[in-house]
Amino acid sequence: MPAETTSFPWVKIIHYVVFGLLVVGAVAYIVLRPLDPMSNPEAAEAMALVQTHRAQQSPTIRQAISERVKGLSDKGKGVNLREWRVEREPSGTFLVRVSIREQVSVEWFERNYLWRVDVAKRSVIPLTIPASTLMPSEQTGHEAM
Numbered sequence: 377m378p379a380e381t382t383s384f385p386w387v388k389i390i391h392y393v394v395f396g397l398l399v400v401g402a403v404a405y406i407v408l409r410p411l412d413p414m415s416n417p418e419a420a421e422a423m424a425l426v427q428t429h430r431a432q433q434s435p436t437i438r439q440a441i442s443e444r445v446k447g448l449s450d451k452g453k454g455v456n457l458r459e460w461r462v463e464r465e466p467s468g469t470f471l472v473r474v475s476i477r478e479q480v481s482v483e484w485f486e487r488n489y490l491w492r493v494d495v496a497k498r499s500v501i502p503l504t505i506p507a508s509t510l511m512p513s514e515q516t517g518h519e520a521m
Contacts, residue, residue, distance in 0.1 A: 416464070418464075418470070418495050419462045419463075419464065419470055420462075421495050422462055422470035422472055422493040422495050423460060423462045423470075423472050425493050425495070425498060425500055426472040426491050426493060426500055427460070429500050429511070430512055431510045431511065431512070432509070432510060432511065432512050432513070437510050437511075440510050441457070441474065441476065441489070441510070442457075444476065445457045445476060448478055453478060453479050453480075454477075454478070454479030454484070455476065455477065455478050455479065456476070456477040457474070457475075457476055458474060458475040458476070458477070459474070460472065460473070460474045461473050461474070465492070468494075468496075469492050469493060469494045469495075470492070470493045470495065471490060471491070471492060471493075471503075472490070472491045472493055473488065473489060473490045473491075474489050475487065475488050475489065476489075487506045488504050488506060489502075489504060489506050489507040489510070490502070490503040490504045490507055491503060491507055
C-alpha cells in the first residue's frame, strides 16, 4: 500500500507569510530609503561651490584633495578617497563633506573635510582643520569666489 501524502495547510500559510514579508520589506525600503541629495538643485550647487572654491595650493578644493590622494598613492602609501556627501541642515544651509583614509604604517588615519555652505549667500565656511588648511587664508570663513 502506498503511503498517503497529506498536504499540510500550514505550508501554504507559511509561503504566503514569507511572500507578504518580502513585499512589505520592499515597500518599506523604497519609502524609507534616503533620497539622493544630488536630486536637489540647491544641494548640487552647494557641493559645486565647495569643489570649485579656490584652494591654497591648487586652483580648486577638489583638485587639492585629488592631488593629496595622488601624492600619497605615488609614495606607495595606502589611500582611500571617500565619496563626497552633502546634507541639508535645518537652518537651510548645507554641510558638504569628504574623507580621506590614509595608511600610516600599519594603522589607518581618517582625515575629515567639512564645510558649511550657504547657497543664497554663496559662502563656504570650513568647519574642520583639514578643510581650513585647504582654503586660502584671506578667505577662510568668508564668501566663496
